[in-house]
Amino acid sequence: MAASCVAVLVMAASLLLLLLVLWKRWRRGRADWHVIIVVLGDVGRSPRMQYHALSFVKSGFSVTLMGFCNSRPYDELLQNNRIQIVSLTELPKLAVGPHIFQYGVKVVFQSVYLLWKLMCREPAAYIFLQVNVKPPGLPAIAVCWLVGCLCASKLVIDWHNYGYSIMGLVHGSSHPLVLLAKWYEKLCGRLSHLNLCVTNSMREDLAQNWGIKAVTVYDKPASFFKETPLGLQHRLFMKLSCTYSAFKACSEPLDPDTERSAFTERDPQSGVVTHLRERPALLVSSTSWTEDEDFSILLAALEKFEQLILDGESLPSLVCVITGKGPLKEYYRGLIGQKHFQHIQVCTPWLEAEDYPLLLGSADLGVCLHKSSSGLDLPMKVVDMFGCCLPVCAVNFQCLHELVKHDENGLVFEGPEELAAQLQMLFSAFPDPTGKLSQFRQNLRESEQLRWDESWKQTVLPLVMDT
The missing domain is CATH 3.40.50.2000 (Glycogen Phosphorylase B;)
Known part of the structure; x- marks a missing residue:
């Protein structure tokens, strides 16, 4: 009886998945200018992937950004109606059983959960995946590849680091789990349509040791990273001095109307801000x-x-x-x-x-x-x-x-x-x-550094459009 119930559930789940695939294929026409960006990490602490999302939008795409929402993303993302942020939940480990069993169960459930979240999204021309996090992030490569096959989406991997090397910090480089993760990354990394990476050294390593051809896309600062005018510095220091003593003035000014921080002061008459001597x-x-x-x-x-x-x-x-x-x-x-x-x-x-x-x-x-x-x-x-x-x-x-x-x-x-x-x-x-x-x-x-937007248009956009 139990076996029959399981068989029925498996068949029902398979039929549901098939219907979902057919439905997404039917809606394929809407996918050409839609990108799904997957961050198996904190979106707010993944500036590069936030920059990718904003650059895609500026180039005419709509974006679904999926990841853990533990920190606040940039306001520009939150205020853009062409970017939908989908919060993922990191499933907790079981509290019983051997460590390897707890770990395995978590990876399986995280993979099924990610598969379901991806299949429930609007169809996309590209699935853009960040790779640099330890499991349960590692199974994301296989899951995103599978969804790409089912929904005719092209998989783009942006290599920030190797997940197995991060695992090695905890378990050691010769641990069976680390070796398994390394084998998995090498195998599944070849399934993508396009690979990006953050340094020439990583590009060479991917080519020589992984058999993966990647394109170096250096991180570049966004336009809002620039020298702060002295007036804005003073406002920031005064704001921070309300909470942190390190920013408070060491001595009071003679004129009680003078604003003074640990670094700057503002003349009450002229409004001019100067550095303290x-x-x-x-x-x-x-x-x-x-x-x-x-x-x-x-x-x-x-x-x-x-x-x-x-x-x-x-x-x-x-x-x-x-x-x-x-x-x-x-x-x-x-x-x-x-x-x-x-x-x-x-x-x-x-x-x-x-x-x-x-x-x-x-x-x-x-x-x-x-x-x-x-x-x-x-x-x-x-x-x-x-x-x-x-x-x-x-x-x-x-x-x-x-x-x-x-x-x-x-x-x-x-x-x-x-x-x-x-x-x-x-x-x-x-x-x-x-x-x-x-x-x-x-x-x-x-040095007149190239900013992210200009760099992205010159490197990433042509690669994506030709993929």
Whole structure:
């Protein structure tokens, strides 16, 4: 009896799927200018895929953007009536059974769930998939390929990183699950109609070791990443000073009508904003607070910088703002609290989306701790910093040279001692307009970087239309 019920359910499900496929084929005419973008991760923390969505819309497409909605996406996406955001739910693991069983059940259910969500959408000419997340994101390649076959959609994979390499950070590179994930990615990655990737190093690796031909599409800053005018800097600092003490003025102005932050003040009569003469230097680091971004490097460098000041070196005090959220944030906040810095203030806010580019455009120096699990992807946060003409000190890894040019637009370091020495050198005569920091900023201004929209039209759009 039970077997008969199961057989009936399987037949009913198969018939329903067949009818859904036929219905979508019948509606195929509406699909030519529709794209489904799949992010098996947090949409709000996937700027590249948000940029893809906006670029498709500007080129005449309608877009369905599917992913986890844990963080707020850009307002431009939310306000565009040609972009539909479909929230996905990450299914929890079972609380019983061996770990491998829990993991397997979650992957199966996540795959079926994604299949159902995709089949219920409007038919699309292209399914655009981000690949850089650990399972349950990995099964998305096979699921998207299957839906593409059923609905005559072309699969485009944008390789940000390898999912198996991220798994390897937790389980080790020789773990059976990691090896299985690597085999799966290599096999299913060849099923796509078009492959994009973020670096030339990844393109070469995909070709040599995976048999996949990809096109490099470098991350580029969006147009809203730019230097922040002094008046907007002051408004941002005053806004942040209401919540974070690091932005509050150290002393009250003589005129009670004068607005003063830790960095700027506004004259009540003329409305003119100026930098304070003895202002601290503003250092910004954006991090995901994960194992592949070792925050202890920055913390150790700040300790050495503090000691230099205590030893009498002519250096400014620092306000170090570390943005982002992630699993290790509270752990490191506890370590920061134990340091009792006298000349350094560390602030760890979660900024509103519109305030983040303003902060980067107001800062004096950026620090990047991104190392990459595969060594083949580049940090988007540095791209954003460069868009704001913000020089960067970045920890070195395999392909960083494709973005950061040492001693030209920033500096590359190996550990806390080297980073501390770089901070000492860059801030030794702060805010000297002829110093190394100003030279790096001027180099960035003169580089006339291509913005995302222009780059996308030149590279991605022709590839998609020819696929």
